[in-house]
Amino acid sequence: MIKIRHLTSFLILFITCQSYAQNLDSLRLKIQQIISTKNAIVGVSIMGSNGQDTLSINGESHFPMQSVFKFHIALAVLSQIDEGKFSFDQKIEIPKTELLPDTYSPIRDKYPNGARLTIAELLEYTVSKSDNIGCDALLKLIGGPQVVENYFIKNKFKDISIKINEEVMQNNWELQFQNWTTPKASNKVLQSFYYNKQKLLSTKSHEFIWKVMQETETGKKRLKGLLDNVVVAHKTGTSGSNQEGLTAAVNDIGIVFLPNGQLFFISVFVTNSRENADINEKIIADISKATWDFFMAKK
Secondary structure, three states: OHHHHHHHHHHHHHHHHHHHHHHHHHHHHHHHHHHHOOOOEEEEEEEOOOOOEEEEEOOOOOEEOHHHHHHHHHHHHHHHHHOOOOOOOOEEEEEHHHOOOOOOOHHHHHOOOEEEEEHHHHHHHHHHOOOHHHHHHHHHHHOOHHHHHHHHHHOOOOOEEOOOOHHHHHOOOOHHHHOEEOHHHHHHHHHHHHHOOOOOOOHHHHHHHHHHHHOOOOOOOOOOOOOOOOOEEEEEEEOOEOOOOOEOOEEEEEEEEOOOOOEEEEEEEEEOEOOOHHHHHHHHHHHHHHHHHHHHHHO
16 A cells, blocks of 8 residues: 555656656747747746756857846945945045946936946946946956956856956957856856855845846846736846847846746847847847746746
């Protein structure tokens, strides 16, 4: 009788695992259908609340980060605040000479003659508004891009290369590829710093970064594009296109919160794309929606 019960339990577990695998296969097929007709290279990594890498496509390939790296920069800055090197309310001077004209900057638009902002304000501008001048001010404060990369190496994160700042990245097509990561590595960072099991951030810094990630204003047609009234904490990255019409980066990484209290981590990178901007963003929106539908069907 005991053997029969054990056999029954095993069969139920086996059937459940088979069913889950089939569902994952259906999600993978759906994503592959989304990207198969597009003239672009797409990388995807998806993790459920259990922290496992549930699905990836080109998950270990290198993709240019563009402004996605502002999330990583913010984490490195927050770690130095936690160490006592800086404080949230510490003022940083941004002179008019540093307000470069040919770069994206709400700071410059609001303060054309220069500004004196707190580090908290610079972090908000850099992450939520993807401000390039604010980003480079933070990099200058902590010692440059290599300090950010070293921070992640020190904490045992792999496949993160951060070599240049926004000014350099925006002015040289080839150099932008020096700042790269993989979809799997992006999800690993999202998961590790959200759950914060290793106490990489203080409670205050942890609450701060996820608040500003939820307030991200860029990329409204990407991860959030087809998700109505859904909380998404995310960071986008976007390149221009070269003379041949090739787009190097249209990215969005983040956490999508489900109504049942669960969540999923998702990183989508689009590179070497000959599609237009709307299609590049729709690739990300369609993948996000397919993933949402998958996890909603599991509850």
